[in-house]
Amino acid sequence: MMTSADHRRITLADVALGCGVSRATVSLVLRGSPLVHAETRARVEAELKRQGYVYNRGAANLRRKVSSGVALVINDLSNPFFAEFAAGVDEALATAGYVTLLGSTGESVERQRAVLASLLEHDPAGIILSPAEGSDGEQLRSLIGARTPVLVFNRELQARTGDASWDFLSLDNVRGAQLATGHLLERGHRRIAFFGGHRDSSSCRQRREGYRAALSEAGITPEPQWLVECAPTRLEAARQVSALFVRDPAPTAAVCYNDAVALGLMAGLAALGRRAGQDFAVVGFDDIPEATVSAPPLTTVAVDPRARGRQAAELILQRLRDPDAAPHRTVATVQLHVRASSDVLPASLPGATP
Amino acid sequence: MMTSADHRRITLADVALGCGVSRATVSLVLRGSPLVHAETRARVEAELKRQGYVYNRGAANLRRKVSSGVALVINDLSNPFFAEFAAGVDEALATAGYVTLLGSTGESVERQRAVLASLLEHDPAGIILSPAEGSDGEQLRSLIGARTPVLVFNRELQARTGDASWDFLSLDNVRGAQLATGHLLERGHRRIAFFGGHRDSSSCRQRREGYRAALSEAGITPEPQWLVECAPTRLEAARQVSALFVRDPAPTAAVCYNDAVALGLMAGLAALGRRAGQDFAVVGFDDIPEATVSAPPLTTVAVDPRARGRQAAELILQRLRDPDAAPHRTVATVQLHVRASSDVLPASLPGATP
DNA sequence: CTGAAAGCGCTTACAG
DNA sequence: CTGAAAGCGCTTACAG
Numbered sequence: 066m067m068t069s070a071d072h073r074r075i076t077l078a079d080v081a082l083g084c085g086v087s088r089a090t091v092s093l094v095l096r097g098s099p100l101v102h103a104e105t106r107a108r109v110e111a112e113l114k115r116q117g118y119v120y121n122r123g124a125a126n127l128r129r130k131v132s133s134g135v136a137l138v139i140n141d142l143s144n145p146f147f148a149e150f151a152a153g154v155d156e157a158l159a160t161a162g163y164v165t166l167l168g169s170t171g172e173s174v175e176r177q178r179a180v181l182a183s184l185l186e187h188d189p190a191g192i193i194l195s196p197a198e199g200s201d202g203e204q205l206r207s208l209i210g211a212r213t214p215v216l217v218f219n220r221e222l223q224a225r226t227g228d229a230s231w232d233f234l235s236l237d238n239v240r241g242a243q244l245a246t247g248h249l250l251e252r253g254h255r256r257i258a259f260f261g262g263h264r265d266s267s268s269c270r271q272r273r274e275g276y277r278a279a280l281s282e283a284g285i286t287p288e289p290q291w292l293v294e295c296a297p298t299r300l301e302a303a304r305q306v307s308a309l310f311v312r313d314p315a316p317t318a319a320v321c322y323n324d325a326v327a328l329g330l331m332a333g334l335a336a337l338g339r340r341a342g343q344d345f346a347v348v349g350f351d352d353i354p355e356a357t358v359s360a361p362p363l364t365t366v367a368v369d370p371r372a373r374g375r376q377a378a379e380l381i382l383q384r385l386r387d388p389d390a391a392p393h394r395t396v397a398t399v400q401l402h403v404r405a406s407s408d409v410l411p412a413s414l415p416g417a418t419p
Numbered sequence: 420m421m422t423s424a425d426h427r428r429i430t431l432a433d434v435a436l437g438c439g440v441s442r443a444t445v446s447l448v449l450r451g452s453p454l455v456h457a458e459t460r461a462r463v464e465a466e467l468k469r470q471g472y473v474y475n476r477g478a479a480n481l482r483r484k485v486s487s488g489v490a491l492v493i494n495d496l497s498n499p500f501f502a503e504f505a506a507g508v509d510e511a512l513a514t515a516g517y518v519t520l521l522g523s524t525g526e527s528v529e530r531q532r533a534v535l536a537s538l539l540e541h542d543p544a545g546i547i548l549s550p551a552e553g554s555d556g557e558q559l560r561s562l563i564g565a566r567t568p569v570l571v572f573n574r575e576l577q578a579r580t581g582d583a584s585w586d587f588l589s590l591d592n593v594r595g596a597q598l599a600t601g602h603l604l605e606r607g608h609r610r611i612a613f614f615g616g617h618r619d620s621s622s623c624r625q626r627r628e629g630y631r632a633a634l635s636e637a638g639i640t641p642e643p644q645w646l647v648e649c650a651p652t653r654l655e656a657a658r659q660v661s662a663l664f665v666r667d668p669a670p671t672a673a674v675c676y677n678d679a680v681a682l683g684l685m686a687g688l689a690a691l692g693r694r695a696g697q698d699f700a701v702v703g704f705d706d707i708p709e710a711t712v713s714a715p716p717l718t719t720v721a722v723d724p725r726a727r728g729r730q731a732a733e734l735i736l737q738r739l740r741d742p743d744a745a746p747h748r749t750v751a752t753v754q755l756h757v758r759a760s761s762d763v764l765p766a767s768l769p770g771a772t773p
Numbered sequence: 774c775t776g777a778a779a780g781c782g783c784t785t786a787c788a789g
Numbered sequence: 790c791t792g793a794a795a796g797c798g799c800t801t802a803c804a805g
Contacts, residue, residue, distance in 0.1 A: 087776045087777075089776060093800095101774070105774080119564070123480065123542055124781090124799040124800090125798075127799075133541075142505050143506050148496045148497065148499065148505075151502075164538065164541055167491075167505075187518055207471075331712075355712050358682055360712070431782065441791065441793075442792090444790090446783070474783090475781095479784070480797090481783075481797045482796075
């Protein structure tokens with residue numbers, strides 16, 4: 066019986082021996098050099114095929130001092146936002162001939178450290194990093210060093226020094242939240258909450274900023290009880306819903322930190338005997354697939370994570386081409402997707418004051 | 420200004436030079452050899468730290484003729500089933516010290532070929548492969564060769580020869596569909612469709628087999644119009660819904676190939692003026708997160724893709740430990756998750772005949 | 774147009 | 790306990 070152990074790897078030397086040329090010549094053929102005589106090339110290529118040669122890119126990379134891997138470090142693929150993002154990254158990297166090295170932090174700074182350390186040993190040409198909450202920029206910098214270019218995605222890094230030496234791709238969180246809030250204002254809401262997220266995350270701060278800006282433009286100052294923090298998960302959101310209604314004036318609508326939180330809010334409202342889209346208006350952020358099928362369908366801010374993934378890959382590839390260019394800050398546009406009934410009119414609200 | 424180009428990689432030789440020992444000694448320290456004198460070890464470790472040395476695993480792997488990467492080839496991360504699966508794989512591989520090399524086929528045999536060829540050049544220790552629909556086992560075998568162990572997941576490979584020389588992890592599709600169908604039978608349904616999927620995929624065939632078995636046990640022979648094929652996506656499913664009702668006796672319920680199809684069916688029913696969970700019963704397969712928040716929530720067969728990912732990783736790691744063991748066939752258990760009202764009683768159905 | 778030689782960063786017998 | 794030497798599979802000047 067044949068087993069995998071029976072077969073050692075076919076190398077350039079085997080092929081060279083097999084058709085009576087030097088390893089150098091085989092190497093030139095592999096890399097499509099025009100130096101090789103057509104007849105020789107044909108002989109070598111036939112032998113390559115015959116022996117089933119597989120290029121060892123690792124060995125070649127070692128010699129050439131290059132790398133064909135790009136590390137992608139994200140929170141967790143269970144989150145559809147990151148799954149789509151990863152799909153986009155992988156698609157664009159594969160097209161460019163790079164392989165994606167995957168790493169998940171699970172939003173833990175400690176795991177992020179371990180994952181990055183392990184990935185760095187695989188000598189990635191670059192790193193696409195969506196930092197875990199609470200990441201320290203200085204610490205990451207000293208872990209990663211100056212050799213490997215990094216594209217930071219989604220969350221700004223807290224660094225004690227002000228120098229933004231890494232490329233950064235962010236969503237236009239301010240504008241997104243502004244659109245969402247403006248939409249509710251147009252529908253006639255005046256008492257609008259911002260629900261979910263942690264204040265110390267930059268994306269949450271930015272979304273709150275857009276929310277405040279829209280309210281302020283309408284001459285509204287948010288009440289403290291309209292600002293409710295919670296972990297950005299469905300479960301935590303559902304648990305925090307009652308906080309919205311402990312003090313008057315209670316909100317009639319909420320802009321949510323993200324869709325997961327919005328779905329949790331809907332569930333929590335139901336548990337309190339209220340119905341999203343009837344007694345209370347909800348707008349999300351992200352446009353995850355669930356937003357389409359939730360009851361009611363969720364009006365939300367679309368960030369097109371797959372396109373963002375492709376964009377992130379393009380940015381890191383560009384950086385590999387030109388390592389000495391000044392750091393880039395890119396802000397990806399976002400878009401409001403208005404759906405059915407999650408953004409109910411206040412006329413139908415009990416106790417709504419226009 | 421410092422740029423990444425300024426910094427060449429720190430190597431063993433630099434560290435050796437820096438503390439006056441040979442490269443061999445530094446290597447022994449790195450690998451925790453007990454041969455090194457404690458005092459020497461301390462000196463070397465200090466120097467390692469001081470210079471910010473990063474291990475080059477690729478170089479070490481080349482020399483040792485081992486590999487620390489495992490390739491994961493799936494359809495697409497946009498599919499939550501595969502995203503969860505990938506998360507599980509990555510989790511278990513990372514724990515074992517392997518890095519995940521990601522590849523997506525987008526369900527195209529041609530792309531699968533290209534992706535595998537590219538990944539093989541990175542010399543993965545093993546491959547976890549969820550084959551694209553229509554994959555040819557022989558062809559994959561000749562592409563991958565005999566050196567790299569493969570764990571096939573989810574979909575059986577069509578090979579002209581009967582030899583099953585690769586490990587295989589499958590879901591218990593037969594039993595899952597049997598549970599789903601049995602559940603509808605218990606609810607009183609007699610005219611039950613099997614909706615969605617392509618007959619030439621092994622998972623679809625197996626699910627249909629379970630469906631038929633359950634019906635047959637209840638003395639029911641399915642009508643031809645109860646078996647509707649379509650691509651396993653929400654959109655295609657929505658388009659095919661009318662096919663269920665073109666001929667009498669029309670079904671009162673459907674077991675769906677998967678949850679995406681079930682959600683599409685729900686949408687399609689709505690478009691026809693019927694309501695899932697009121698006029699028609701729907702059961703899904705996979706238990707994707709949307710199943711919880713759809714309207715109505717979807718009764719479905721849970722396959723726990725994340726746990727399956729961990730399981731797949733464990734299986735390939737086991738194969739790496741023992742390359743010569745006989746091929747394994749593993750069938751993962753599945754479980755029916757009954758939810759709310761997608762599985763309506765036929766008493767409330769117009770024209771239901773008990 | 775082709776080959777001999779050196780070297781990428783590491784490890785592994787083999788001496789001492 | 791430590792070092793000199795060879796070698797993993799490839800590429801790159803350098804001769805010829």
